[in-house]
Amino acid sequence: MNQTTATPTCPVAGRDDRKSAELAREHVSTFEGAKIVPGFAGAREVLRSTNVRQAGSNSSEITFDNPAHISFFFLDGDAHRKRRASVAAYFTPKAIVTRYHPIIDRTMAKLTAEFQATGSGVLDEMALELASNVTVEILGIDDRGNPLALAKLFHAIRRSSPRPNRSAFQRFFQDRLFGWHFHAPKIRLTAQLYDNHIAPAIVVRRSAPKDDVVSYMIKEGYSKAAMIMECMTYGSAGVSTTREFIGMAAWHMLDRPELKQRFLDADEEGQFAILQEILRLEPVSGMLYRRAQTDMPDAKGGPIKAGDLMAIDLRSANIDPETVGECPFALDPERSARMKIVGNYMTFGDGPHRCPGSQVALHEGRMFLDSLMRVPGIRLAKQPQMLWNRNTQGYEIREMVIECDKIS
Template sequence: MNAQASSSGGVRDDRKTAAFIAENLSPFPVSRVAHDFAFAREILRTPGVNQGRGVASQDFGNPDHISFFFLDGEPHRKRRSSVASYFTPKAVLTRYRPLMDRTMDELVAELQAKGSGVLDEMSLRLASNITAEVVGLTNSDGRRLAQVLRDLMNKNPALGKPRLYQFLHGIFAGWYYKRRTKRLMDELYFEHILPAAEARRKEPRDDVVSHMAKENYSRQAMFIECMTYAGAGVSTTREFIVMCCWQLFDHPDVMERFLKGDESDQFAIIDEILRLDPVANYVYRQSSIDIPESVSGSPVKPGEEFAVNIRDVNTDPSIVGENPFKLDPERAQRMKNTGAWMSFGDGPHRCPGSQIALHETRVFLDRLLRVPGIRLARKPDLILSVQSQGYELRGAIVTCDRR
């Protein structure tokens, strides 16, 4: 199923992925699932409720080289503060916006020359270019880097399939994917990370690779840091851009409003689309403290695990108002919510690059949808992503007038 019915029993439903996720994805075995906004916010904001599924306890070697994404508490706050300059509004406007414009110039020119394009490949190019700039992987072939990151993040196609399928796939094809992954990992390090690190040792910049080179990160730590940024900055943004295109092509009135609106109007539409179809469905946490008077009505105990259902939280009527499944660009203003609901998480681990992702998406949409003759010739296929606990969108094709 590609989309929900436009209405059911008089209730409008503009979500594209809700039924697919409900049918194919369940949370990891945990004690409790947070479905409402108030309880989710409590779980995500309370000190002592940390990242779940053992993420923070993994051994990455030197503790000083652990990515801030995996830290909690004061160590997380200090490390996150040290990279804050990468994500400021000034950085978006002065460092990343010119690159967004140049990339879109290339993508639009290629699209018009050919007359068609694959949306997820186009969004991958933009997301990879911007993430490479943030990280500092700018001393190698950017197009090849995007392909390597794509192939590494695709990983093993058996993930998420029935256990018998995984077992048989492991016997007959496991060796191939292990060898393939090893080759891609070596290529990422030797062809992209290492040249950037050597360049930054001679001429440091304000980026992640410069920090890693200065602190003498190990090969493993550098690889993990780069892949963490890739997962956060490339894979989710790639999917979300395609989702926005899909929704706007299906809602010409909203597309017209987007193209006629100013930046604030455009961001409101983007936030509303992300509210309905967040790329990641679950965020996991584990409590190390007692919360005897939780807003949920039941006390929280140390060791208890939680899955925050972002999709349910984003459609909680107590926060979003009536018709929670309707695409309504005026919702945030009416409900006096100026953020992106909980689509980027909340609390100390809220996505640090959310503003970059929103600007990338706005620039992509504003340029693509103004191309003469642009239309959606093929809708995307929905694919389950176990890694992101959400969806992927593949194979959507746009066509336009050729030049």
């Protein structure tokens, strides 16, 4: 599934800067019956096609009785375009600079001060707190003064969710035979999310609406279930994936002092180039799915028939030498400029469902790392743990303990 050899023209043949490649080779899997779309060009064609529909996550188990109250992640066509347009204001360059930059600055001032005061910290939890603070602003929910606890609640709910590629037998066994027992942890955690974080925000926003997701949902008359679904979608995308991306980028820099220094010496554009190249090599989510609505006999990756389930392997697409050039496994920040293509390649997806919050995540990552990497004496205390998330088909970075020169 993944390409494993460098191109013959690569001057550093055998070099592989990826940290998550071996873990992915051991654990990556696709939905039963899915056809893997080969190559970057084939993947992009499928993701941009109007002849396919979203088929990832638990989309097959979603009821579409009222599309207006379903997260736009699961919608397609006009319904998706309209809903996506309604949230576009949260992700504009102006919103990023005026709304989220101040939050990032305040959070990083707090985190770096605590880090230097104690001389140690857990980087992945620091990243989690930052991502949670920004996501809370976008959503408008109540973090009860503990953004880290809220972020961990989002993660726990996602972890308790059924596998997205369950077989018919597994669904029968888990949903019918042991329904309540199997789903009880998620039900309990979801109730906690609504009662402690969403419901209090609804009370406040009814009398004082703001430009956030909760205010929008109140205005549109969302049901309780729809509100939970929307908040979970934003929470998973905005908190969990950003945390992993920041952790992975930090790991690369702390293991390679010359890369860290290059990042600190670069301007904003140069810093983004480094982060996007790391994301090309280490996409946080590894697999996307689409189902064909019509025959696509001339598809670049080979003929596709109506009804076919297609798996887009983002890792494989991001190392396609025909698109990324020579040395596809090497971390080369100048690659995108040389190849004249968006630096993160397929990491944030493509087409109408491309991640709407990608720029927010990049700004969070850039500002977090620019602040933290300037702390005198910053270093890894030990190599972090890297776990596999079967729902996202991607890595998780945990226990990234860092140290610095303590301020006495």
